[in-house]
Amino acid sequence: MNYTTISVTKENLYATIQFQRTEVLNALNMQLMQELVDALETLDKDDEVRAIILTGNEKAFAAGADIKEMAEASAMDMLNRDQFARWDKIRKIKKPIIAAVSGFALGGGCELVMTCDIVVASETAKFGQPEINIGVMPGAGGTQRLTRAVGKVKAMEIVLTGKIFSAQEALQWGLINKVVPVEYYLKEAKNIAKEIASKPPIAVRLAKEAILKSFDTTIESGLEFERKNFYLLFASDDQKEGMKAFVEKRKAEWKGK
Numbered sequence: 332m333n334y335t336t337i338s339v340t341k342e343n344l345y346a347t348i349q350f351q352r353t354e355v356l357n358a359l360n361m362q363l364m365q366e367l368v369d370a371l372e373t374l375d376k377d378d379e380v381r382a383i384i385l386t387g388n389e390k391a392f393a394a395g396a397d398i399k400e401m402a403e404a405s406a407m408d409m410l411n412r413d414q415f416a417r418w419d420k421i422r423k424i425k426k427p428i429i430a431a432v433s434g435f436a437l438g439g440g441c442e443l444v445m446t447c448d449i450v451v452a453s454e455t456a457k458f459g460q461p462e463i464n465i466g467v468m469p470g471a472g473g474t475q476r477l478t479r480a481v482g483k484v485k486a487m488e489i490v491l492t493g494k495i496f497s498a499q500e501a502l503q504w505g506l507i508n509k510v511v512p513v514e515y516y517l518k519e520a521k522n523i524a525k526e527i528a529s530k531p532p533i534a535v536r537l538a539k540e541a542i543l544k545s546f547d548t549t550i551e552s553g554l555e556f557e558r559k560n561f562y563l564l565f566a567s568d569d570q571k572e573g574m575k576a577f578v579e580k581r582k583a584e585w586k587g588k
């Protein structure tokens with residue numbers, strides 16, 4: 332598929348998806364979301380890719396859903412567009428997704444960041460859920476994922492005031508992993524992608540799955556799920572190779588099998 336709102340590049344076992352609607356601060360219109368889902372699903376099946384980076388540019392990761400596309404819509408238009416089905420597909424991507432954020436990550440942009448597994452931000456990144464200022468509220472997980480990440484009172488403050496907060500605050504509140512100078516945010520995301528890509532892919536996949544499971548289960552069934560994934564890894568060649576390499580004091584060679 333030829334994309335017009337995103338670009339995809341592959342290097343050394345990881346891929347980078349970059350938003351290309353710079354003239355509107357990468358506002359997430361339906362075409363971009365469709366192309367994003369298509370690219371993610373394609374990369375998820377690609378054996379040459381073991382981690383995926385999502386990024387925008389220095390000025391904006393994404394300034395939210397495209398307001399112009401929604402402004403005149405009725406509730407029934409929104410229902411029929413069923414745009415959140417695309418977001419559900421992003422949640423089902425099995426490979427780790429790393430967000431490399433600079434500039435604005437607002438509304439749907441902030442929600443997209445929270446859908447990613449690891450987040451690196453530049454010192455200039457600005458986060459927020461400003462939907463309240465345009466008469467709506469977060470609709471792509473902002474009230475749920477944000478609350479789980481930062482707790483009830485902070486989530487209330489962020490969502491009900493619509494205030495923009497800094498990368499440092501996001502770090503302090505546990506929303507992101509790392510803040511680096513703007514020259515390095517993409518480089519640092521690539522370092523993390525490379526590191527994850529050097530690990531056994533099936534173990535990475537099952538570990539991501541088990542961590543995500545913790546969001547919608549009790550501790551009892553979450554532990555059971557974890558245990559089953561742990562046992563399952565003993566059916567992989569990589570587990571045999573990893574443990575044998577440790578005993579033989581050499582570097583393991585992963586086959587992804």
Ligand code: HXC
Pocket residue numbers: 354355356358359394395396397398399435437438439440461462465468469470471
């Ligand atoms: C459509 C957008 C946009 C958006 C910016 N633009 N954000 N277009 N949807 N979300 C466009 C502007 O219209 C403008 O185009 C160009 O990008 C540059 O933006 P400016 O406003 O001129 O830039 P600046 O003065 O630097 O202000 C930056 C900003 C502001 C503070 C980020 O653009 C802003 O407040 N944007 C909206 C943020 C927002 O409310 N996001 C939540 C959306 S609702 P023109 O053609 O005029 O030059 C949402 C719901 C999620 O996300 C639900 C799930 C999907």
